[in-house]
Amino acid sequence: MLALVSPALLVILALIVLPVGWLAWQSIYHDGFTLENYRRVFTEDIYWRSFALTFEISLAVTLIALLLGYPVAYLANALPKGWSILILSLVVLPFWTSVLVRAYAWLALLQRTGVINQLLRYLDVISEPLPLVHNTFGTVVATVHILLPFMVLPLYATMQKIPGDLMQAGASLGASPSLTFVRVFLPLSLPGVLAGCTMVFVLCLGFYITPELLGGGRTVMVSMLVSRNVELYNQFGAASAVAVVLLASVLLIFAAVSRFISLDRILGQK
Amino acid sequence: MTTKRDFGFGYALLGGSLGLFATTGIAAAAEQITFVSQGGAYQQAQTIAILDPSAKKLGITINQDSIPDAWPAIKTQVGSGKPIWDVVDTPTGYCLRGGEQGLIEKLDFSKIPNAAAMPEAYRNPYSVSYEFYSSVLAFSQKTFPKDAPNSWVDFWDVKKFPGRRALRNHPIATLEAALMADGVAPDKLYPLDVDRAFKKLEEIKPHITVWWTSGAQSAQLLNDGEVDMEMAWNGRVSAVAKEGAKVAFTYNQGILQSTSLCILKGAPNLETAVKFLNEAVDPVHQANLPLNIDYGPGNPKAFDTGVIKPERAAQLPSEPANAAKQALMSYAWWSSPAGEAAEKRWASFMQK
16 A cells, blocks of 8 residues: 555655745745744734735635535435536536636626626616726636535535435425425535535635736735745745745644544545 | 747757767857747747847857746756856846846956947946836727827826726836826936825825736736726737727836846856857847837947838837937836835735
């Protein structure tokens, strides 16, 4: 077994652990030990604002993805095999398009001269174009679109394992369909909810291209500070300190979540 | 831009597989350098106008590489003690900053006569101007068929010129524009009054729809009519206009910026690199550049060669009459402590 996994482990060590470790080292060592890079992150308010905004956006994206994703997963689970394959492939299909292309596609839909504004104006619903993009709203919309599969797939996997007999048993005892859903199905699907939410939230924390293109310059997420700091301070340490703080918060989230659900489950192992 | 490199690689393979061609042996022994620019149509234009003719004239091989932002790579390469690149074409500010940090070779202008003959504002101890572009005021001719905004004062005047606006999400050139909007003359900008510039920017901030980050984005905004006026790079605006969009720009109060050539500290082919640097700013090669792309020559003597027709010259940012209407960016100020502090202040301005 060890012989089989060791090539993979070596690749992870060489391509992930060593470079990340080297960057983390630079954040505390530059001509001697220094905590200057961290002092900056924890005292200058631009970092606080950016971290706060990043967490707000990630939270909003997670909740919206859950509201949109749960019914989709439910339907895919409830319908016959053919339908569920169709639904799941529709969910996964956009996944194969590059993030950059999808950001530009949203621009074409949401901008002032975009499809949605043109249509609403043609229908006389609005007289002035709505500010749908170049702000946090546009960023959230596009990010939800990109991350939705990460919500739907763990939900679907969990729902698949809920035995259908339980619902029938509930019905035979006289419960209405909505009551069986609330009392039986929903609680059993919660591990999937937690897994999907964790995936979406954590992935969203590191988003870069989408806010860069659709945020209009005002939506400064943490990853954008990382790239900005390389340019501004002429050393990687200043940038990697920001990345290390972000990584640490991700690990803290995983640690907190793993108290409720095993990590294998989030990562789709069980 | 990999065509040239791929050709080179192809030849090497060919030579390697046959292994008998005497010419291959000679080519390998000949002097060579690695030159790095920013890729795309821009590097292709240089290859035709400057790089291939220089290689031929000097009898050297120029290996090309390209990278959108050379700065982190310069730091890493020189930091490792064994740089691979020799000559880099990068925004002048990085050459200066790199020079001050010991990443860039100090130039001996006695060995670079073409550069020594250039005006002093066009060179510094570490680099020589290679090409000019300008941050200009661009506008939609649909919104402004006549009486278009013609200065940064107009750009700031939201009553007289209503419409949506965009600026670059970067302090360089934007602070200059703000000061000109506040009445500072283009030739009296430096040292920048940073407080005054940010105060003036606060004034226009509520009216800015987009703070763009890439040149492509600025072009898209103008092309799709997302904004009615914006600061943009002249080459991007003329490219959009060539595609048929009704957009135009003015050089009046433009901010004239340059990229420069510099040599990495400890470059593997230092002597050849210096020879190439001199050849690259030769007035005739330089004059050929604007025949292939919308950028102005770094060496103003190019305009005296007769290669650039007067109609063409009038379109270029560094043509003397156009240059006279603009502010020449001081990279020395931007790489000074005051300039670096202004750059750091930008992020908190954006987030407020």
